[in-house]
Amino acid sequence: MKIGSWIGFGALAVLACQALAQTPMPITNGSFEQDDPIFGGLLGYNVLPGSSVSTDQHRTGARSVAMGQTPLNNFVGITTDTVNFLDPNFPYYDVNIDWTGGNIRATMWYLIPADAPVQGGGGGIKLDIKLFNQNYASLDGRWDIQGNTGGAWVKYEVVWNKADIKQKVWINATENCDGGCFVNNGPPPYGVPPYPSRVKVTPGRWGGESGGGAGTNTIYIDDLSLTQDHSCPADYNGDDVVDDADFTIFVPSYNNLIDFRADLNGDGLTDDADFSLFASAYNDLICAE
Ligand SMILES: [Ca+2]
Ligand SMILES: [Ca+2]
Structure with a gap:
């Protein structure tokens, strides 16, 4: 379909797309080197049971995060959904996003020792789309790592398409409304708009009955990063x-x-x-x- 003839609709140049490169997003402590100076524990993350900071393996610096064996119907990993008491304007370590921006990309590196191969389970990087601390949509980055990496670090990348993100939020806004639909002037403070403005990032393993069952041994991860394509x-x-x-x-x-x-x-x-x-x-x- 050609709509070039419709272009007489005024010179609204405000949407002329900006020529920006991917924007590094402020994920805190992506290399897992720092502990929280006040509260202890891994700075910027909620470390869930079964995961821990490790000095046994590291791609950069001196530390990584070890995600241990995953019992059936359990979850092992870390999440940015932890309170940042140091910054009154950014109360969680969740990462800011631009709703009108581009696709969101996450990368991390993982390692499995040759003598401790992983069997069973699943995992990946999960993304929750949030406004304030309300979750508007969850997107999984599917991952089915089995075996071992021979002790080498392997890059893992997942891209969440911007249309898929909006679609997920739309479905939750319009089809799961029993508890209060949040499309257009829905119950405050959750009406859309305002649009979601940040994401909770969760690298992890899970052991679902339909997802490979329990997972054995340890997956080490390091150098987590997030970018969003230009707007x-x-x-x-x-x-x-x-x-x-x-x-x-x-x-x-x-x-x-x-x-x-x-x-x-x-x-x-x-x-x-x-x-x-x-x-x-x-x-x-x-x-x-
Ligand atoms: Ca397009
Ligand atoms: Ca409009």
Whole structure:
């Protein structure tokens, strides 16, 4: 579908996509070297039972996190969902995100000694999309590590597509409403907008009955990092181009109006104002310089 002829809708250049590189996000203590100077324990993380700081292995610095064996229906790992008493403006160590920004990428490195192979279980990096301390959506980074790495560090990366994140929040906002729907002016303080603004990051292992059962031995992790692709709001599907594929995402949201998935002006609705913005961005086509 060609909508180039619709571009007469005004020169709303505010959405001209910024030519920014991926933005390193302020994940605290990603190399696991620091303890909290006041409260002790691993700075920036809630270390769940079964996990611990280890000096046996380290990719950088002197420490890593050891995620131990995972009993059935149990979870072993660390999470950023821990209170930061030192910063009144950033009360949790969860990582700030830009709702109108790009795809979110997480990387870490893992190691399994040759003489202690992992059997069973699953895991990965889980992402929870949050506003304040309310969880709006959970996205798993699937991971089925078995065997061993021969003692070498192996890179693990997961990318959460921006459209998938919005879709998950949308489903929770509209289909799981028994306890109070939080789409558009839903029960305060959880109405959307305001949009979720941070993520809880959880590297971990889990031993589900349908997910490989219990997991043996230890997986060491190090050098956790998060980035978000540059902001190009009208690029709904996160491929760095504003084209017909994005228009097909725009249309259903525009048709039901209350849909925030294609909202471009931040009012929680997808209406004519957003169409004007989308048409302008479509005319530019390319997000990145
Ligand atoms: Ca696109
Ligand atoms: Ca709007």
